[in-house]
Each structure stands twice: as structure tokens, then as C-alpha cells.
Amino acid sequence: MKNILLICFKEFKGYFVSPIGYAVMALFALIFGFGFYTATRDMVQMGFRAQMMGQQQPMSVNEMVIRPLLGFAGTIALFLIPMITMRLIAEEKRNGTIELLLTSPVKDIDIILGKWCGAVLLYMCTLGMSVLNIAMLFLWGKPDLKPVLVAYLGLLLQGACLLAIGTFISTTTKNQIVAGGVTFFVCLLLWLLSWFTAFGTGAFSQVINYLSIVTHMDNFSKGVVDSKDIVFYLSMIFFSLFLTQRSMESLRWRA
Amino acid sequence: MIKVEGLTKRYARTVAVDNISFEVEKGQIVGFLGPNGAGKTTTMRVLTCFLPPTSGTANVAGFDVLENPMEVKKRIGYLPETPPVYPEMEVVEYLRFTGRLKGISSADIGKKMNEVIERCALGDVSKKLIGKLSKGYRQRVGLAQAIIHNPDVLILDEPTSGLDPKQIIEIRELLKHLSGDHTIILSTHILSEVEQSCERVIIISQGKLVAIDSVANLTNRLRGSESVALEVESPNGTPNPSDVQGRLEQVSGVSRVVLKDSKNGKLAFEVESLQGRVIRAELARTVVNSGWNLSELRAVGLSLEDIFLELTSTEKKKAAPDEAPAPEGGKQ
Numbered sequence: 001m002k003n004i005l006l007i008c009f010k011e012f013k014g015y016f017v018s019p020i021g022y023a024v025m026a027l028f029a030l031i032f033g034f035g036f037y038t039a040t041r042d043m044v045q046m047g048f049r050a051q052m053m054g055q056q057q058p059m060s061v062n063e064m065v066i067r068p069l070l071g072f073a074g075t076i077a078l079f080l081i082p083m084i085t086m087r088l089i090a091e092e093k094r095n096g097t098i099e100l101l102l103t104s105p106v107k108d109i110d111i112i113l114g115k116w117c118g119a120v121l122l123y124m125c126t127l128g129m130s131v132l133n134i135a136m137l138f139l140w141g142k143p144d145l146k147p148v149l150v151a152y153l154g155l156l157l158q159g160a161c162l163l164a165i166g167t168f169i170s171t172t173t174k175n176q177i178v179a180g181g182v183t184f185f186v187c188l189l190l191w192l193l194s195w196f197t198a199f200g201t202g203a204f205s206q207v208i209n210y211l212s213i214v215t216h217m218d219n220f221s222k223g224v225v226d227s228k229d230i231v232f233y234l235s236m237i238f239f240s241l242f243l244t245q246r247s248m249e250s251l252r253w254r255a
Numbered sequence: 256m257i258k259v260e261g262l263t264k265r266y267a268r269t270v271a272v273d274n275i276s277f278e279v280e281k282g283q284i285v286g287f288l289g290p291n292g293a294g295k296t297t298t299m300r301v302l303t304c305f306l307p308p309t310s311g312t313a314n315v316a317g318f319d320v321l322e323n324p325m326e327v328k329k330r331i332g333y334l335p336e337t338p339p340v341y342p343e344m345e346v347v348e349y350l351r352f353t354g355r356l357k358g359i360s361s362a363d364i365g366k367k368m369n370e371v372i373e374r375c376a377l378g379d380v381s382k383k384l385i386g387k388l389s390k391g392y393r394q395r396v397g398l399a400q401a402i403i404h405n406p407d408v409l410i411l412d413e414p415t416s417g418l419d420p421k422q423i424i425e426i427r428e429l430l431k432h433l434s435g436d437h438t439i440i441l442s443t444h445i446l447s448e449v450e451q452s453c454e455r456v457i458i459i460s461q462g463k464l465v466a467i468d469s470v471a472n473l474t475n476r477l478r479g480s481e482s483v484a485l486e487v488e489s490p491n492g493t494p495n496p497s498d499v500q501g502r503l504e505q506v507s508g509v510s511r512v513v514l515k516d517s518k519n520g521k522l523a524f525e526v527e528s529l530q531g532r533v534i535r536a537e538l539a540r541t542v543v544n545s546g547w548n549l550s551e552l553r554a555v556g557l558s559l560e561d562i563f564l565e566l567t568s569t570e571k572k573k574a575a576p577d578e579a580p581a582p583e584g585g586k587q
Contacts, residue, residue, distance in 0.1 A: 003356065102304075106328075107325075
């Protein structure tokens with residue numbers, strides 16, 4: 001446990017001595033902020049219009065701003081996650097520092113968990129940038145808190161899952177660019193899976209649909225915690241980290 | 256302390272280490288010699304639990320590298336060929352991280368860091384980013400990392416590469432200082448290095464063990480003759496070459512005297528001794544007693560170098576017919 005934290009903090013700190021941590025957070029804040037601006041502006045305009053027409057329909061901030069926005073945040077994260085994970089192990093391999101880690105009295109799994117946790121920590125900080133925007137809605141409006149929390153939980157799980165996949169891919173190469181590129185395409189694929197099968201009804205499409213990262217996000221962004229989705233994310237994380245561990249082990253055999 | 260038996264490591268197509276066995280006693284400094292691609296690094300990587308052996312066993316401090324890697328790793332300090340440093344970290348930060356990684360408690364880490372910074376003379380750069388340091392300093396940071404947890408066994412892969420002569424001497428001193436409590440294996444292809452700092456030598460070539468012995472024994476056993484370069488001048492004009500040559504030939508233990516050069520009133524000779532004889536002292540005495548000045552006297556060629564070449568090249572000749580050619584030329 002001590003070792004996991006040690007590596008986790010080293011990794012987390014590593015993001016901020018290179019520009020990558022700042023770049024990821026700034027890009028996210030910028031794009032999310034733009035989405036936030038358009039979403040709130042549209043809602044306010046619709047509100048005015050509704051009042052002028054004399055309609056008295058209640059409008060929900062949750063439905064109109066927060067939900068689409070946090071869904072959007074998941075999409076942005078998809079693009080940022082390869083930037084976070086590409087260096088994790090590929091860089092150690094290139095620097096030769098992997099030799100230091102693998103010859104220190106630390107279990108392989110501790111190294112992997114530490115690195116993954118460091119990445120998750122940065123991802124959480126990145127999501128934290130969006131809290132600034134969402135908090136404004138709470139200052140001047142009365143949105144429902146619980147679905148927001150659930151959506152964040154969903155985002156966190158989705159991110160953690162993609163980060164685990166990215167960590168695995170990073171063990172397979174020395175080249176950060178390759179690791180980043182492959183991770184991006186894998187993330188993209190998992191995201192697109194739901195498109196291909198959206199209208200399919202066969203068993204095959206259902207399996208593919210189940211594998212899509214995004215379909216599981218839907219429930220969370222609605223504010224629904226479904227154990228099916230949690231199990232999906234957790235098992236994906238577990239499976240990816242297991243693959244990572246195997247891949248690290250194979251480093252020793254192939255070297 | 257270290258016991259290796261029948262160690263073989265095979266990569267996909269090549270055999271990197273072929274059935275090597277050796278033992279190292281506690282407190283010894285052992286030099287691991289071999290041409291490039293001989294399997295030095297591979298053997299070290301097996302000892303540090305970085306690579307598993309294909310067959311055979313390696314035992315470090317009483318623990319097997321395959322069965323008990325954690326215990327082995329706790330007891331070794333390893334400096335790989337390229338120092339495993341994070342360029343974006345400060346020296347102190349790096350040492351703190353590696354120290355903690357090797358199991359030093361947070362209460363002790365400060366003391367250990369100061370100790371190791373002093374030992375490796377890193378005081379001036381302790382607050383600098385490792386990426387900004389020169390190769391020599393990086394090497395020392397790598398060494399600091401290897402000794403910070405005071406390991407029983409130190410495994411150093413070419414510890415002096417990239418260092419300037421002064422630093423090499425410092426590292427050598429440091430290693431001498433560390434031996435005794437620590438068992439040290441260092442690999443190198445610089446032979447004088449081994450002669451000066453190691454008690455025992457293990458020579459491998461193309462993955463096979465060629466020789467293992469103490470430095471003195473090896474030199475004695477395999478030394479043909481000592482070869483001495485000698486320069487003589489006379490206070491009153493150039494001495495007569497044949498005269499000098501005659502006197503030198505009479506020194507006991509001398510087998511051959513060759514006049515190499517004669518200029519500016521100086522005569523340069525090369526003198527060879529008989530098998531196993533030490534002749535330098537006697538030569539000097541003879542020259543001086545004959546009224547000439549001795550302006551130079553030195554042993555020619557590092558004897559270990561010759562042994563090394565002889566051993567590794569004969570091995571190659573023997574191995575050549577029944578083995579596919581190695582991908583890299585096995586020469587120094």
C-alpha cells in the first residue's frame with residue numbers, strides 16, 4: 001500500500017513537471033467552459049421565450065444544462081485520456097527506469113496500481129475543473145444535487161476504465177506516440193460501438209452494445225445508479241489491470 | 256553470498272549466457288569482464304531478478320532469484336548500464352523516491368540521503384534537475400541510488416563509463432570503501448579498472464565462462480613474459496648502444512633486449528623477461544650503476560589485457576566450427 005501511494009504521488013507530480021498535466025487540464029477547462037457557456041445561454045434564451053409566450057412550463061437545469069454537459073465532459077475526456085496514459089510505462093521503458101522499478105522490492109501490481117492511481121488522480125483534477133462551472137449553477141439556481149453526483153461517479157468510473165486500458169497499452173511499447181495513438185483509437189472504438197448497434201436487436205449487437213463504454217454512461221448521466229453499469233466498469237478496470245500485469249511480466253521474459 | 260549454478264539465458268534466437276557457474280564470497284569485489292555482447296549485462300539482470308533464467312539457478316544472499324525475488328531485491332543495489340534516473344526530478348527528490356521504494360522508512364530517509372549525497376559527492380547538484388546534469392553526475396546519482404539502502408550486494412554495470420579520470424578514481428575509492436561489508440560485482444571492459452579495484456575476475460566470452468580467478472593468479476598463470484620499455488641517457492654524450500645492450504642482457508631474468516630508437520642522446524630499449532620473472536628493479540640498478548641516467552622505465556602493455564585477448568579469442572576459435580556466428584563481433 002505504501003508503495004502504491006509512493007508511485008502514485010511520484011506519477012502525479014510527474015504530470016506537473018512536464019506540460020502534459022497543465023495541457024490536459026487547460027484543454028478540458030477550455031472546451032468544457034465553451035460547452036457550459038452555450039448550454040446556459042440557450043437555456044436562458046429559451047426561458048425568456050417561454051415567458052414571452054406565456055407558457056408556464058417548469059424548466060429543469062439538470063435536464064437542460066447539467067446532463068448534456070456532463071455527457072459532453074465524458075466525450076472530451078475520451079480525447080484527453082490517451083494524453084494522460086501514454087507516458088505511464090512507455091516512458092519508463094525508454095528511460096531505462098523500468099529497470100529500477102522492477103529491481104526494487106516492489107510488486108509488479110503495486111507499480112501498476114500506483115501508476116494507474118496517479119493517472120486517475122490527474123483525471124479527477126481535470127474533472128474538478130468542470131466543478132467550477134457546475135458550482136455556478138448551484139449559486140444562482142436550484143438544481144438537484146444527487147443526479148449531478150451520480151453523473152460524476154459515472155464519469156469517474158468511465159475515465160478510470162479507459163485509463164486502465166491506456167495503462168495496458170502503454171506497457172506494450174517504448175514509444176509514447178504509439179501508446180497514445182493506439183489508446184486513442186481503442187477509446188474511440190469503444191465509444192463508437194454503441195453507434196453501430198444502436199438499432200440492432202440480435203444477441204451479437206447486444207453484446208457489442210454492452211461492451212460500449214458510452215451506453216453505460218447513459219444511466220449515470222440520467223442520475224440512475226445501476227449495478228449492471230458499475231459491474232461493467234469495475235470488471236473492465238480489473239481486466240485491463242490484469243492484462244497490464246501480465247504484460248509487465250512478459251517484459252521480463254521477452255526483455 | 257552469490258551462487259550461480261548452470262545459469263543459462265536464451266533469447267528468442269541467441270543464447271546470451273550459456274551454462275555459467277560461479278560463486279562470490281561475502282565482502283569481495285569481483286570484476287566481470289568480457290567483450291561487448293558477452294552476456295555480462297544479462298547475467299547481472301538475472302542476479303537482480305530483472306530477467307528470469309532459462310535454466311540453472313542463481314542464489315543471492317541465500318535467496319533464490321526465482322523463488323524469493325522480493326527478498327533478493329531487498330538485499331541488492333543495482334546500477335544498470337544507463338543510470339535509471341528521471342530527468343524531470345531533482346537529485347534529492349529522486350533519492351527520496353528511490354530510497355522509499357527500497358523500503359527505507361520516512362524517519363530514516365533524510366539521514367540516508369545526506370549520507371549518500373556526501374559519499375557520492377553530490378552536494379553541489381542536490382537541488383538540480385537530473386536532466387540538466389552531465390553524464391558523470393548522472394552516473395553518480397545512479398550509484399547513489401544503488402547504495403542508499405545499504406544493500407548486502409552491489410551489482411554495478413559499467414559504473415565508471417562516462418566519468419572523467421578524477422571521478423573514476425573517486426568511484427574506485429568509494430568501491431574500496433564499500434567492500435568489506437558489501438559484496439560487489441562490477442562489469443567493465445576497461446581492464447585497468449579490474450586490476451586496480453577487484454580481487455577476483457570472472458571473464459566471460461560469448462556467454463561462456465572462460466576464466467575465474469584472483470587477479471594475481473590470473474596474471475601469474477597466464478603471463479608469458481614481462482615487457483619493459485627503457486630509456487637511457489648519459490651525462491656525457493650518447494652512450495654506446497651495443498655497450499648498453501650488452502649490460503642489459505646480462506641482467507638475470509632478461510631474455511631479450513631490442514634497441515627501439517635513438518634520438519636526442521637517448522636510447523630506447525624494449526626488454527623482455529623470462530617466464531614469470533620480475534626484472535624492472537634489477538634493470539634500473541644496472542643502468543644507474545653503469546653511470547648512465549635512467550630517464551624512463553615502464554611496463555609495456557597491461558598484462559591483463561593480453562590475457563583477456565588471449566582467452567576471449569582462443570575461445571572464439573574453439574567455438575567457431577560448431578556454432579552459428581554470433582550477431583555481434585566478439586572483440587574488444
